[in-house]
Amino acid sequence: MIDVQLRLQRREFTLDVQVQLPDRRATALVGPSGCGKTTVLRAMAGLLHAAGRVTVAEQVWQDDATGRYMPAHQRAVGYVSQETSLFAHLNVRRNLEFGLKRVGLGSRRVSLDQAVVLLNLAALMSRNTHGLSGGERQRVAIARALLASPQLLLLDEPLTGLDAPRKAEVLECIRRLHEELAMPVIYVSHAMDEVRQLASHLVLMEAGRVSASGPLETVLRDAEPARLENRPSI
């Protein structure tokens, strides 16, 4: 069970999220722009300190009641944002190896070969990052995050800015990696079609709060359609 309880007071909005997510399943986090989805992900990754508690795979990453706070580099988390941040000074292979090298042999859950196959990167390995297309960059970024053997993979709108064929391609990769590695994934998206393809658990957010959380079909059945489709699919 992934347990998330986070509170953050900002001038324009208050984040107050309390939610339990299933292990080994893909969760989609859906809600209008500015409702705090990215903030939740960043706080879970340890990139932003929101008060509260984050437990993943029975490991307490953060518990402000006991003063425990693991910085990002100590959390077994993978984080891919909408703007990829590949290292421009390293080629694709060295980008992939960055996280891999920093994980002890005993804790590695994904091999380089496995990630290369899953995200279809064999042809890109010796390329520089400059010349990569948007879809290629996202696939490299996802593989790089995977190779750090996270207990939880956070994907923040990784398909933004991709055209339809690229989207389908990356989406297929994400679905496969989730199935093959049984790695819990939290996927932030505006687009319900993506969510339907990928997630089995759905969390709806509105104005900094969780408005619904549960198995995808249940939440979809109970939610007002307007709340789900109030954003155009990007």
Add this chain to the structure above:
Amino acid sequence: MSTSEWSAVWLTLQLATVTTLLLLVLGAPLAWWLARSRSVLKPFWAALVAMPLVLPPTVLGFYLLLMLGPNGTVGQFTQAMGWGRLPFTFGGLVVASVIYSLPFVVQPLQQAFEAIPERVLEAASTLRAAPMDRFFSVAVPLARPGFLTAMLLGFAHTVGEFGVVLMIGGSIPDKTRVLSVAIYEHVEAGEFNDAHRLAIGMLLFAFFVSVVLCVVNRPKREDAWS
């Protein structure tokens, strides 16, 4: 060229090399802090680092002479430690040069570090890189053009300094008489041909550095960040 002139060239190169290396070691963490810190004290430290840009070299040299001298605080400390006095020694020249060339090294490094997007460093931290690791394996390699600029400027500026070295080092052959001081003394003595020989060398060196800087800092065709 005479032996004493070669000695001045050699001394200048030694001084510039030692100064540049020291400045990289001291300047890189300082520049990193200035680039990333949100401290309210940041403008104060940035202004302090930039001071040698606007301060007359003789003023800096004068106060350094007082501080490092036998009655100065630093001077008393170096004497208590058994290191002797710094003024009119090579060590004194190094201390003065490090201070005087500080902004020429720190500012290009700071700009290079500031150009690295936060999200790239965040990516490194979610890939298990601790802060020091991020600095050496991501920030430093991405700031490489900044390091090259900083090295060239620091080196060239140290080679070219005059007022500070004269104040703190005087003109002791083989010890503190650097090129710029040697040129000055030739001119004082009316030896214009000798002065010209050294000066033209400095001119060519400065032009070479300037060309390299232009090449290093030429605008990139594409955005290097990903």
